[in-house]
Structure formats: C-alpha cells, structure tokens
Amino acid sequence: MELVGNASARLDTTFAALSDPTRRAILARLASGEASVSELAAPFRMTQPAISKHLKVLQRAGLISRDRDAQRRPSRLNAAPLAEASQWLATYRQFWETSFQRLDDLLDEMKTKKKQ
Amino acid sequence: MFYPDSFQVSTPTDREIQVTRDFRAPRQLVFDAFTKPELVRRWLLGPPGWSMPVCEIDLRAGGRYRYLWRSDADGTEMGMGGIFREIVRPERLVATEKFDESWYGDEALDTTVFVEQGGITKITITVLYESTEARDTARRSGMEHGMKAGYDRLEELLSSM
Numbered sequence: 001m002e003l004v005g006n007a008s009a010r011l012d013t014t015f016a017a018l019s020d021p022t023r024r025a026i027l028a029r030l031a032s033g034e035a036s037v038s039e040l041a042a043p044f045r046m047t048q049p050a051i052s053k054h055l056k057v058l059q060r061a062g063l064i065s066r067d068r069d070a071q072r073r074p075s076r077l078n079a080a081p082l083a084e085a086s087q088w089l090a091t092y093r094q095f096w097e098t099s100f101q102r103l104d105d106l107l108d109e110m111k112t113k114k115k116q
Numbered sequence: 117m118f119y120p121d122s123f124q125v126s127t128p129t130d131r132e133i134q135v136t137r138d139f140r141a142p143r144q145l146v147f148d149a150f151t152k153p154e155l156v157r158r159w160l161l162g163p164p165g166w167s168m169p170v171c172e173i174d175l176r177a178g179g180r181y182r183y184l185w186r187s188d189a190d191g192t193e194m195g196m197g198g199i200f201r202e203i204v205r206p207e208r209l210v211a212t213e214k215f216d217e218s219w220y221g222d223e224a225l226d227t228t229v230f231v232e233q234g235g236i237t238k239i240t241i242t243v244l245y246e247s248t249e250a251r252d253t254a255r256r257s258g259m260e261h262g263m264k265a266g267y268d269r270l271e272e273l274l275s276s277m
Contacts, residue, residue: 012248015127092133093125095162100123100137102159103149107141110149 014081017061022046023054027077030064036072122238130248135241143232146239147206150228151175156183165189177203181211198223206230213243224250 017023026040041051055075058064062081066073122138139146149155157171162185170184182197198212209228225244230237245251 012130092135093123096125096135096137097123098163099160100139102161104139106149106155106159107139107145110145110155111141114145 013061014063017057017063020054020057023058026051026054026058026075027063027082030075030077034067034074034076036074040075127251128242131245131251133243133245133251135239137239139237139239140235141237142235143230143237144206146237147230150209150230150239161185170195175200175203177201198226201225 018027022044025044029035029040029043037048037051037055040055041048044051055064055066058075059066063078064075065078066075122136124134124136126134128134149159151173153171153173156173157168160171160183161168165188166185167188168183169186170182172180172182174180177200179200180197181200182195184193184195186193195216196213198214200209200211202208202210207230209226211226212223213226214223224246227242227244229240229242231240232238243251
C-alpha cells in the first residue's frame with residue numbers, strides 16, 4: 001500500500017506544479033531543448049528571480065532537472081512524471097471521449113426515429 | 117466539430133473528477149441514453165474493442181445498476197456497479213460507484229446533471245471520492261485494466277489542462 005501512497009503523492013505534486021500557466025509554458029519551452037534562466041525569462045517578460053521560483057517548484061516535482069556545475073545552470077525536462085500524470089488523465093479522457101462520440105451518433109438516430 | 121470541442125475533463129477539487137460535454141439533442145433523449153440499458157450498452161464502451169455484455173439498471177432511489185465490460189481481444193473483464201441515491205427525471209442522477217477490481221476499497225459518489233438550453237443538452241458528471249488517494253488509485257487501476265491510452269505528447273497534456 002505504501003507504493004500506492006507514494007505514487008499518489010507524487011501525482012499530487014505533479015498536478016500542483018502543472019496548475020500554473022507560466023510553469024506549463026516553461027515546460028513547453030523545455031520540451032524543445034534545455035535553457036538557462038535568462039533564456040527562459042526573456043519570452044515571459046518576468047524577472048529572473050520570478051522564473052527561478054517557478055523552476056524550483058518544477059524541480060521539486062521532478063519535472064525538470066538542473067545542471068549544478070555549469071554556470072548557466074540550464075534546466076531540462078524530465079519526461080517520466082509528466083508521462084505518468086498525462087497517462088492518468090489521458091486514459092480517463094479517452095474513455096469518455098470515444099464513448100461520447102458514439103453517443104452523438106446514437107442521439108442522432110434517436111432523433112430521427114422520434115420524427116418518424 | 118463543435119460539440120466534441122465542448123468536452124472537458126478536470127479535477128475541480130483534490131477529491132473530484134469532472135467531465136462535461138454538450139450534445140445536440142433534447143434533454144429527455146440524453147437522459148434516456150444514460151439510463152436505459154439497451155441504449156447505454158451501445159455507447160458507454162470507451163475505446164474500440166470492448167463490449168458490454170452486462171448492463172442492468174434499476175432506475176429508482178435505492179435501485180442497483182451493474183455494468184460489465186469485456187475486451188474482444190483477450191476476454192479481459194472489468195465490472196462496476198452501485199446504488200442510485202437520487203433520481204430527478206430528466207435532470208439529475210446521483211449514484212454510488214465501485215469497481216470490482218478496486219483495491220482502494222472505497223465507494224465514490226457520481227452526480228450527473230443534465231441542463232438543456234436552446235436545443236443543446238450539457239451534461240456534467242462529477243465523481244466524488246472519499247480521499248485524494250482513492251481518486252488517483254481508482255483512475256490508476258482503471259488504467260491498468262486494459263484501457264491503455266498510450267502516452268500523450270506534451271503539447272496535448274498542456275492543451276488539455
């Protein structure tokens with residue numbers, strides 16, 4: 001059961017980190033390659049300390065890792081927790097999405113029958 | 117494809133999952149499609165490759181329902197059921213839900229609301245779990261029972277949240 005608890009707590013941390021639009025935009029940027037704080041700050045019109053705060057949250061959630069040694073300390077994306085969170089919601093979405101598309105067809109059929 | 121675009125899945129609180137969707141049909145028809153077994157088993161199937169050999173619905177407060185899905189490919193079965201707590205035709209359904217394979221043990225409470233406006237019926241399904249752990253574990257165990265979606269790409273995740 002401990003494993004389940006850990007996995008669940010990990011998902012919570014991931015979703016909390018993903019709940020902010022700036023952090024999602026940072027992840028989207030990192031999906032195309034690593035970047036330093038100043039490179040990340042530029043397009044967001046935010047100060048570097050503000051970006052650093054977001055990076056810390058992402059790092060705690062295990063969504064990114066940062067190079068300790070290099071002076072630029074570039075951030076890079078860690079795909080695993082993201083894939084886990086993504087798959088969790090994606091499965092749920094897919095079940096309903098495919099079911100609802102079938103329901104659209106069924107409702108059309110019911111409407112036609114009703115008219116006859 | 118306007119109506120599929122209305123589809124949303126969200127986690128409004130840490131104990132809930134909510135699904136919303138618009139349908140181009142009167143509320144009574146949508147309500148029927150959600151509550152008549154011969155209709156439910158035609159659409160509530162998830163991804164292609166599953167059928168619903170058992171679909172029983174006793175539509176009254178205190179009445180039971182029972183769903184069983186079976187994979188065409190390997191015969192894997194997944195069942196769930198519960199008890200109706202509240203029925204307001206054709207507006208609102210409240211029922212408990214419990215999956216056969218659930219190892220979190222708890223029941224969840226499903227509330228489905230049907231609202232019609234200008235010929236469009238919006239449905240909102242809210243599943244309330246007893247705890248955050250139960251919610252996450254429930255969806256995880258569902259995932260492990262065959263309905264594998266494959267990994268979404270990052271952009272898809274970002275656009276869906």
